[in-house]
Structure formats: structure tokens, C-alpha cells
Amino acid sequence: MIQNLHTHTVFCDGKDAPEEMVRAAVALGMDSLGFSGHAPMEPPGSWTMSEEDVPRYRAEILRLREAYAGRLEIFLGLELDADSPPQTGPWDYTIGSVHQVIRDGVPLPVDESEPVLLQNAARYCGGDLLAFAEDYYRRVGEVPEKTGCQILGHFDLVCKFNEGDRLFDTSHPRYVAAALGALDRLAAQDVIFEINTGAMSRGYRSAPYPAPWLLRAMEARGLPICITSDCHRADTLLYAFGQAEELARSCGYRERMVLTRRGFQPVGI
């Protein structure tokens, strides 16, 4: 079952139109493709859909579902941020993510760029990136309650610019406690975690989210995973899926979840 459920298009910050993504998926021999446009959020981001975009997005994905029936299963999803206003459904599934933390009432982007991250940590966290990470994970722990999502997006996105612990120490007890605290809170809820290769295809990281020690912690808690590319272009639909599967196996996983017409189901890795 070849599937990707984390896909962005020109409706938000992706480069290609939905139909170009669909054609690429068919050419790759994929079984199914889920679209997960960025829901509008507060404050509005340049990378999200506007409220007016959402019905057009929905109509276009549903049109493609009809047009490609029998060739590719297409799912209509949405990526909600913890700060996204609720969106009228129905959706086949939603991804819930944290892309900003709030300090002094100011939204601070998590994944915009390294200079923005450093600047905001200096200005609002006294230069303490671990404090930024602690805020981030507190919000991650709240995502399913806030969004009702079935998939938890890029669990350790706060490490996007931190490969090799360049900016902060992810073995520091404060970081470990923050990340595992979020994980324990999420373990009580019914969510699927992503192995997400999006930062790899865009050149920020050489390994997927999450870090192996976190993936092992997920496996130890019996938490389900899926594999996604968080792709923003048609040519990265299945980017590094082989590496993601290897990572999953090396951390003890033997199953991943896929979405079917009857809901999420496990398949072997």
C-alpha cells in the first residue's frame, strides 16, 4: 500500500496544483494520496489557506476524487494548527500540528527560518532555546484536544534547524522531559504519529522527524505511526520513504497505519 497523507499544493504553500500531484502519484504507482492543505490560522499566515480558499480547495479535491476513481484513491484532509479556528467538515482525516508558540501574546514561528528562530529566542526567551522548546512541547501535548486530529504532525518540528544539536542539546534533561511529557500526554489520546520526511526533501535535515530515541519511546508506548513526505512539490511525493521504513523497523516497529475507506488500518513494514 503506497500512500502519502501529508501533501501541500498551490492552495497553501505548495508549488504544484492538486492535479499535478495526482498525476505524479499515478505515475509513481501509488495506491492513494491524501491532501492536507494548511487550514487558516490566527494570525493569518502567508503559508496557509484563507477562509475563502477552503471551499475551493474542498471542491477541487472532490472533483479529482471523481475524475481519477479507479486509478488512485484520493482523500480530503486538512492540516490544522493548534491555533487554527475550527473548520467545517466533513474531512476524511486531519493532521494536527504546532507551527508557532506564543510568548507575551506574540506568535513566534517554529519552522520559518533559523535566523527567525534565533532572533525570537533571544528576544522573548532570554536566548534560551530550551525554554522555546518547552513551550513548543506544551502546545504539542494539547493538539488533539484543540484540533480533533487523527494524525499528530512532525512531533519534533522544533528541531528543524537543529541537526547534530547545532543550536540546542536534545539530550539535556529539560528537553527530554518536555518531549516525553508531551508524548505521555498524547499517549492517552487516540492519535497516529508521523515519520515525516519533509525537512529532508527541502534540505534542512538528513533524517526524518522524529529523532530515533523519540520513535523508540513511541514504540515502547505502543503508539501507532504512519509515513508521510509533507511534500510541497509533485517530485517529492514519496521522498525517502525507504529510509523512513528502515528507521521505523530499527526502532522496533513492524506496522504502520494507512487510511482506507473503512478508516485507518495497520499494514506490515
Ligand SMILES: [Zn+2]
Ligand atoms: Zn506542518
Ligand SMILES: [Zn+2]
Ligand atoms: Zn505540512
